Structure formats: structure tokens, C-alpha cells
Amino acid sequence: MAGARAGAGYPQLGAACGMTRQGARRRWPGLFDHSHDKPTEQPIMTTPARPFDVLLVEDDVADAMLIEEALSERGARNLVQVTDGVAALEHLRAPDTARPDLIVLDLNMPRMNGRELLKVLKSDEDFQTIPVVVLTTSTAPDDVTGAYSSHANAYVTKPVNLEEFEQAVQSIDAFYLDTAARPRP
Numbered sequence: 397m398a399g400a401r402a403g404a405g406y407p408q409l410g411a412a413c414g415m416t417r418q419g420a421r422r423r424w425p426g427l428f429d430h431s432h433d434k435p436t437e438q439p440i441m442t443t444p445a446r447p448f449d450v451l452l453v454e455d456d457v458a459d460a461m462l463i464e465e466a467l468s469e470r471g472a473r474n475l476v477q478v479t480d481g482v483a484a485l486e487h488l489r490a491p492d493t494a495r496p497d498l499i500v501l502d503l504n505m506p507r508m509n510g511r512e513l514l515k516v517l518k519s520d521e522d523f524q525t526i527p528v529v530v531l532t533t534s535t536a537p538d539d540v541t542g543a544y545s546s547h548a549n550a551y552v553t554k555p556v557n558l559e560e561f562e563q564a565v566q567s568i569d570a571f572y573l574d575t576a577a578r579p580r581p
Contacts, residue, residue: 414563415570422575448473448573451487451496453513454531455479455505459554463500463531466565473569481508485516488523496526498572500565501548503532503539511542518547527572531565 410420450473454460460477467473474494478484485508487493499517503510510530517523527549532539535553543551552568555561572578 414567419570423570448498449494449496450475450569450573451484451499452477453479453481453484453499453505453510454502456502459502462558462561463565466562467569469562469566480505481510481513481516483507484513497578498569499526499528500531500568501528503530503534503543511539511546514543514546514548527576527578529568529572531568 407420409424410416413420413423415423450467452460452463452475454463454477464475464477467475476487476496478487484499488496501510501514508516510532514528514530517526517528524547528547529550529552530543530548531552531554533554534540540551549572550568552564555564
């Protein structure tokens with residue numbers, strides 16, 4: 397809003413946030429109210445009706461903290477973190493557990509790894525419509541192909557650079573929680 401008040405338009409806001417003009421327009425619809433009488437812009441703030449629920453299946457504590465920090469910078473997020481596939485299924489199947497809007501999944505974990513969990517999730521009628529983004533260090537072509545063959549919604553390799561890592565997580569969040577339409581539970 398401060399950028400809009402200072403005279404920035406969608407192209408400048410998009411560039412400042414690492415997205416296109418169209419991405420900025422989708423991210424902040426109706427930010428500007430153009431009048432034919434005078435060239436003023438009135439910023440409008442939109443907030444989600446409720447915080448988004450994200451299930452993070454990640455066994456690396458440092459990566460989990462970075463992901464949580466990156467998500468919290470974009471707004472209200474209810475983040476639940478579990479360390480493996482078994483714990484994820486226990487959480488999802490527990491009574492009175494909120495259905496997550498997004499699952500962020502690492503591949504390499506103890507007990508039940510991400511590959512196995514993804515197959516279970518996408519074959520279970522109760523969970524198969526929840527978007528699952530694989531966020532992992534692996535760049536192996538077999539892992540990428542295997543994830544998509546098991547119906548992952550996206551595959552993102554964890555960047556080594558801290559700033560790029562944060563941007564990757566925020567891009568996932570922006571697309572799945574702001575842009576993509578989700579089925580109602």
C-alpha cells in the first residue's frame with residue numbers, strides 16, 4: 397500500500413516483489429481505484445477470511461524454521477510441522493484436525509519417506525485433492541519423475557542460497573494459497 401501511495405503501479409510492485417505485473421495484479425486485485433476525473437489511486441487492503449492451514453512434512457529442523465519464517469512473512473498461516481510420513485498420516489487422520497490447504501513435503505525422511513507418503517495421500521479419497529508440493533534437496537530425475545507420477549502438484553528443489561530459499565517458499569505459498577482455486581472440504 398505504501399508503494400501504491402508513493403506512485404508505484406502494478407509493474408513496479410510486481411518487480412519489487414519478484415513477480416510480473418500480472419502476478420501483482422492477481423496478488424492485489426483492486427488495489428487501485430482509477431477515476432476518470434482525477435489521476436488518483438486509492439489502495440484497498442484485502443485480507444483472507446481465515447488463516448491458511450499448511451502441513452509441513454520435514455525432518456530437518458533448520459529447513460522447517462526457514463519455511464515457517466518465509467510463510468509467516470506473507471500473512472496468517474497455521475503451520476503444523478511433522479517429521480515423517482507416519483506422523484503426517486496420524487495428524488491428518490486425527491479427529492477434529494483441520495484439513496490443510498497445502499502440504500509441503502520433503503522426500504528424504506525416516507520411518508515413512510515422502511515418496512511413500514505421497515502415494516498414500518494421492519490414493520486416499522479423503523486427501524487426494526489437497527495440493528502437495530514436494531520441496532526437497534534432490535535434483536535426481538528419477539525423484540522428479542516419481543513425484544509427478546505419484547501425482548505431486550509441484551516439485552521444487554530447495555535452493556542453497558538463503559534468500560532464494562525464502563523466495564521459493566513464498567512463491568509456493570503465493571500460488572497455492574492466493575492464486576490457485578481450491579476445492580471446498
